[in-house]
Amino acid sequence: MANGTKAGGGWSWWYLLFVIEFVLILWPPLYNSVEPSLIGIPFFYWYQLLVVVIGAVLTAIVYFATREKLGTD
Amino acid sequence: MQNIDWVATTIFVVLFLFITWLGFWAARWRRGDLDQLHEWGLGGRRFGTMVSWFLIGGDLYTAYTFIAVPALAFGAGAVAFYAVPYTILIYPILFLVFPRLWHVCKKHGYITAGDFVRGRFGNRWLALAISVTGIVATLPYIALQLVGIQVVVGGLGIGGSGWIGDVPLIIAFLILAAFTYSSGLRAPASIAIVKDILIYITAIAAVIIIPMQLGGFDKIFAAIPATKVLLAAPPPNSTGSFSNYATLALGSALALFLYPHSLTGILSASSGGAIRRNAALLPGYSFMLGLLTLLGLFAIAAGVATLPEFAAGFKQYGASFAVPALFIHSFPSWFVGIAFAAIGIGALVPAAIMSIAAANLYTRNIHREFINKNPSDKQEAQMAKWVSLIVKLGALVFILFLAPTYAVQLQLLGGVWIIQTLPAVMLGVYTRWFNDWALLIGWLVGIVAGTWMAFSVNLVSTFPLSLGGFTIPGYAAFYGLILNLVVAAVLTPVFNSMAKRTPADETIAADYAA
Numbered sequence: 001m002a003n004g005t006k007a008g009g010g011w012s013w014w015y016l017l018f019v020i021e022f023v024l025i026l027w028p029p030l031y032n033s034v035e036p037s038l039i040g041i042p043f044f045y046w047y048q049l050l051v052v053v054i055g056a057v058l059t060a061i062v063y064f065a066t067r068e069k070l071g072t073d
Numbered sequence: 074m075q076n077i078d079w080v081a082t083t084i085f086v087v088l089f090l091f092i093t094w095l096g097f098w099a100a101r102w103r104r105g106d107l108d109q110l111h112e113w114g115l116g117g118r119r120f121g122t123m124v125s126w127f128l129i130g131g132d133l134y135t136a137y138t139f140i141a142v143p144a145l146a147f148g149a150g151a152v153a154f155y156a157v158p159y160t161i162l163i164y165p166i167l168f169l170v171f172p173r174l175w176h177v178c179k180k181h182g183y184i185t186a187g188d189f190v191r192g193r194f195g196n197r198w199l200a201l202a203i204s205v206t207g208i209v210a211t212l213p214y215i216a217l218q219l220v221g222i223q224v225v226v227g228g229l230g231i232g233g234s235g236w237i238g239d240v241p242l243i244i245a246f247l248i249l250a251a252f253t254y255s256s257g258l259r260a261p262a263s264i265a266i267v268k269d270i271l272i273y274i275t276a277i278a279a280v281i282i283i284p285m286q287l288g289g290f291d292k293i294f295a296a297i298p299a300t301k302v303l304l305a306a307p308p309p310n311s312t313g314s315f316s317n318y319a320t321l322a323l324g325s326a327l328a329l330f331l332y333p334h335s336l337t338g339i340l341s342a343s344s345g346g347a348i349r350r351n352a353a354l355l356p357g358y359s360f361m362l363g364l365l366t367l368l369g370l371f372a373i374a375a376g377v378a379t380l381p382e383f384a385a386g387f388k389q390y391g392a393s394f395a396v397p398a399l400f401i402h403s404f405p406s407w408f409v410g411i412a413f414a415a416i417g418i419g420a421l422v423p424a425a426i427m428s429i430a431a432a433n434l435y436t437r438n439i440h441r442e443f444i445n446k447n448p449s450d451k452q453e454a455q456m457a458k459w460v461s462l463i464v465k466l467g468a469l470v471f472i473l474f475l476a477p478t479y480a481v482q483l484q485l486l487g488g489v490w491i492i493q494t495l496p497a498v499m500l501g502v503y504t505r506w507f508n509d510w511a512l513l514i515g516w517l518v519g520i521v522a523g524t525w526m527a528f529s530v531n532l533v534s535t536f537p538l539s540l541g542g543f544t545i546p547g548y549a550a551f552y553g554l555i556l557n558l559v560v561a562a563v564l565t566p567v568f569n570s571m572a573k574r575t576p577a578d579e580t581i582a583a584d585y586a587a
Contacts, residue, residue, distance in 0.1 A: 040289055040294060
């Protein structure tokens, strides 16, 4: 019982969605460039701001997908 | 120093008076018995999704952040943007770990990480190590919030050198100390709502108006030296700036919620669900921080560093003056007043929560554990109120009498230290596998190694780790943590086989879920 994988608080496969955020943001060569720029903002900057939004959406998806199991309280 | 801007100063003072009133009024908000520590120090764990959003946002994205991160962009360019990946990665961690911690803390009446570790591992010395680390890491952080106030007050034209210049800071300190003492966590929670609205208005106005004034983003980025626009390509046989950037982001993200003030903000939520909802909603602040970081680059393009009216400010505050100077340069006085008030008030919110968090730790995990084992509820709450005052006074004295560089360096070391509590606190939420003494030794090894790395590079964040001719520069805190984890994992089976006792654990699996 010590490691608490029971009673609804344990693992969900939906959590794997979080891996996407880590992959998108922890490999700087992926985005360390000026082009394609967006309204004059280099890729390096707008890409990372975009990942903020992607991260929030992914977290919302995981929230709604696991809501039944974890409860809303 | 430029002349005092009376319009901006008046607006600044009026907003400060308003939040002072609000801070005292907050004692009656969602009324509870403030003679109980969980009411004074956690707001009775009654804040729903919305209030938690403002409170945790105001708590994590501090005035110092809003000054220091753009200042880093102003001085060093692209690397400052690591604040964005950093604040992206904190939310999966928040989602996965902290609702569970909230549930077990609620169930057992824990109010600090030290309480949790004491209950989970039954080892008061491990709990002491966690608690002392938290307190020590928090103190320079409070001091840096006061530096944030100093910079904006200087920007208003008040201050300069000499003791007169310290008067506004001392007044701000007295306000902060008084409402924290009287209202506890309810004060920063109510003030955070005002402050965050001001900060959002400021950030959005700044990223729309300033680029228009400077002729668009094309012109802004054309005016910035090419070496600052992107991360430098790594030299041969090294991962160079790339591993610096990634480990700074990941290490900072892992450390953030281990800070006592973060945990205090989280534990004051009314439910685990409120925390999970905030993991999806709080990235709004990350986006804003990204925009504010761009301000450091705007300040380069606007050329504020060479304007004579800002020479004295830059001389006194260094790159930290970049954002205040940019605001004065770009905005009418009345809006400068709003923007500076947002930053100034933005310093009070986290400073209040940090002092409350440090006070909770001292009261619960040092005083109650080692000095007075059976305090009444009232004695315990009273002790915490006094400690919160002492902690803030220490921060004020630090700032008044020592150079701000010491606070910056101590805060950097604080990050290296606080991350070493991760195995016991964050992994402890999921598993009781680790042996408590193994965790304590891992903690010690991580702290010693991380501190050694930081000093060996003269107190910058990143250490050039060499592996067989290949160099992987990275965040010293992160490398220290890896060592810590390895030591704890190796020693756990060794210690367990030496002592055949059943591991102590007052929590059960069901405590960690709704």
